[in-house]
Amino acid sequence: MSNVIQPAQLTRKDFATDQDVRWCPGCGDYSILANVQRVMPELGIPLDDIVWISGIGCSSRFPYYMNTYGFHTIHGRAPAIALGVKAANPKLSVWLATGDGDALSIGGNHLLHCLRRNLDVKVLLFNNRIYGLTKGQYSPTSEVGKITKSTPLGSTDQPVDPASFALGAHGSFVARSIDTEAQHLTMVLRRAAAHRGTAFTEIYQNCNVFNDGAFESFRSKEHQKERQLLVEHGKPLLFGEQNDKGLRLNPRTLGLEVVTLGAPDASGNVVTEQDVLVHDETNPALAYLLARMPFPEFPVALGVLFAEQRPTYDASLWEQNERAKAAQPADLGALLRSGNTWQV
């Protein structure tokens, strides 16, 4: 018999606040919020130990709608604020809600350093490839040629791919999902929650006001099967209506190629499942190839592209401090009297 009182199982409702949600009707953020509120009760973390931190932008309103601790900070700086929060209290479960402009434009530097330090925070990047809150300018993930208010002749900027950026910054967990694909998104969120270190999740999110349909070419029912590759660790990289298309590594070019099972390849050899790459989420080179596949020649890779365990910044900082405390007493008087002194 145990006297420990088990906390009541939390539900989705426990995570909702009394604030009216103020995103535009039809915004992909609603779906992300619903899925997050569905996953969080499963994690077994007390509400009081969760902190949502955000920067500026539509996505950054997120903390107001989560009945946890929340800090709506300034543009791009959420990872930097989180750095201090985790340094002060590494026990907190810290989640960041950010967007493509917040995370990759004004806050690109902080995200880079958060990833390489491996701060133990979960980063949800809502990528809608547009600036929404400032009413429709192109973003660092907008495609070349994008016509917006600030680029009436089309954007000349080369976009950045968030997942490849995260991999390049030595992120320890890099995943992708889609706002409306609840099952997949909740699976990815669970994985992110379980990861120790910076769990970077890019979520393709539709802005129905300023960039409606940005992801329809692979999100729609019509294209979903042919243009999405749902990666799973240890499973072959297969996709297509019949699940008969796969990715093969060309050892001469060190590049990927799409092959069809049972069909002859360019050299006339019939492709079998043995030829198809098996996803290994601990392989950074493979993750990079998957993140950078050109579309629509290749499908869009979704799921956990990369995950590795390595020490987190906050745990290392904490350990170092604890070692210092164990090695030397905290004697202020002794500090002030250290070195050369003289009595008058």
Add this chain to the structure above:
Amino acid sequence: MTTEAAVPSSPLESSPAEGLVDSAPRRKLRGAVVRFAGDSGDGMQVTGSQFTSSTALAGNDLATFPDFPAEIRAPAGTTYGVSGFQINFASEDVFTPGDAADVLVTMNPAALKTNLKDLKRGGLLIANSGAFSTANLKKAGYATNPLEDGSLDGYELLTIDITKNTQAAVKESGLSNKESNRCKNFWTLGLMFWIYGRDMAPTIDWIEKKFAKQPEVARANVLALKAGHAYGETAEISHYRYEVPKAPVEPGLYRNIGGNIATAWGLVAASQLAKLPLVLGAYPITPASDVLHELSRHKQFGISTIQAEDEIAAVCAAIGASYAGNIGVTATSGPGMALKGEALGLAVSTELPLVIINIQRGGPSTGLPTKTEQADLLQAMYGRNGEAPVAVLAAQSPGDCFYMAIEAVRLATKYMAPVILLTDGYLANGTEPWKIPDVADLPRLDVQFRTDPEGFHPFLRDPETLARAWAIPGTPGLRHRIGGLEKDYDSGHISYDPANHERMCKVRAEKIERMARDIPEQTIEEGVDSGKLLVVGWGSTYGAIREAVRRCRARGLDVSHAHVRYLNPLPRNLGDVLGRFERVLVPELNLGQLSLLLRSRYLVPAESYPKIQGQPFRIAEIEDKIRQLLES
């Protein structure tokens, strides 16, 4: 070993306060100003700091001023690569590193070229003739050798081939010529130790610790030090032996301290007194980096240091730490302050405690990174968007940095507000003897987190201080959301209500103003509380103003000195103090920023006396200005 030039034997000239009293053959001095100058690779800062330690141990009062170039290793022999270190020490109170030097040690022609103007006429000039090669003379812009052409006739010139003497002294250590050459600063130090009768033992200890892993280098430096000392004994220069008796100071245990170390220790003390861990977010910047270096050595006190990716991340990490219940601190200099502005506004809006230390340097932009200035006062006061009041404090001496750092933490945590502490390059790198305080005498900092969920909202205020509740993540039942959007006064929720915004702006301003009830009243440092002229200063000009006012009063002039350590809010009686004087003079190392504040706040005709040359005030400059105002 020979001296290469005739040594005149006339007594040194001196001003009354820094001067020398002759008592041949071993002359007793009330004090002296010594400057070491050489190439930035010549080790002048080490020489200066070791000379300082020995002077402090000898019981003199002192003040130092290192003056070095921004380049780590500028091309050897050039004027812009000259590094200097000045020390003023005496048997009486010392407030500044001194104006002109009584003794100038120059290690090469460039050092002579750039420093001679600061040597008193008739002062002792020690020159390393070994570095006065044709090439070096040309680099320094000399057509002929000043050691030989008679142009230095107005000084007591002592030329020694320090390079050659050093090489001879360290020969047995087996070091290469190049390595041996690096020992010449210790040879020079040895000679200076002989001149002022200093004990070599602490420096020998220091060398042995510093070079523990390179015993041959340690040995060579000790050999050089001893050889320089022995040179004094054997060369016929015994008329240069001086003695500066101990200064009469308050009894106690003393140490020498620089402003950045004092700031760092003040933060450690504050963290201990508040019983709260401290997180420093910092990005390396001259002249603030030593605060980061020093704090990173003291993690046993529950100090975490984060070398952030930039100045913005540094302040944001500090804000995050404060939000999570630690003392968040960031330390920087002017360009870093400019970058932190938006985050400071966030701390104002979310009403979180935050300590921002700005160790000012010459600006604008990159400006003069290694030189001192006080031109960030208005930036500290107003450099944010919107109505964003913060508390602003200023330390007035290296040792005062310790107390003002504690004060910054006290006010920040008690009032839930950002506090900017201004110091500057002169305080940061300058040193003074400091009476070590008893920990039991330091102020208690009573910090409470909110834990009671009953009736809680995040912007509930203490009726006395107007501070909001500090409710940290992880506290059961106090979940809330805060941010940079305007908040409703009564619930803390986002509010766009026009009247509420005005109410919130006013309450944030009122909160800072109420600190005036909680800080000391303005005192008079020197002089009386009314009269013809009040000289009002702030920050590092303290020593120069105080000494200048003291000298003027000794001449019978009706002048007093007040030094403002609390710049926002200003002490509650400051207006009355100003009103009791006919005239107010405000010397500042900027173009008149405090005078602007005083004029606008108190409608007094404060006269600005600006200096903006990257250098501190000389006592004489302020003295002359006072005399000009009162004797004309």
